[in-house]
Amino acid sequence: MTKIVVQPNASGTGTFTIAAPNSSNTQTLTLPDVTGTLLTSTGDGSSLTGVGKVLQVVNATFGSGYTTSSPTRADTGLTASITPTNTANKVLVFVSLAGNGASGGTGSGPYAQFTLMRGATDLLRFEGEQGYNASTAVNSTGSTSTTYLDSPNTTSSTTYKVQAANPAGTGVIGINNSSCVSTITLMEIAG
Helix, strand or coil, rough: CCCCCCCCCCCCCCCCCHHHHHHHCCCCCCCCCCCCCCCCCCCCCCCCCCCCEEEEEEEEEEECEECCCCCEEEEEEEEEEEEECCCCCCEEEEEEEEEEEEECCCCCEEEEEEEEEEEEEEEEECCCCCCECCCCCCCECCCEEEEECCCCCCCCCEEEEEEEECCCCEEEECCCCCHHCCCEEEEEECC
């Protein structure tokens, strides 16, 4: 028969009571077959461990307007840094580019191409949805967003940023038109 032992703390002076609720039901509380700490309704989850737990969240905003007509990628100014606590952990990246646009050129351009980067490493390229008004010969690009799960394999400070380019090399593309704000959010996920 398995035993249940209540182990007092020799240094403690308080009294802890296990109280039953006012109920006419019969319930069973099954303890897990592992060593660990129980989370209460007043706990914040900081004592929990395990794969998938969100360990920290970093958020950054960028509200300045950015435009370019160059097909060469350049930093937009949207950037954030996080320091993972374990090399096995992952970083979930959320990017929201607000009010990006394109103007000028022809029906084949310009269009906005973005690159999510970790330091100098390309992680993901994505584009804003493009529209073209033939009567005015103006291209337009709406807001866009992306999500990426990265495995940086480091416990050093790691910077994520967004670069932009205008591959058509004609007209102008940009983000944060009309005083909009773009955001980047980094979440460290326990591996």
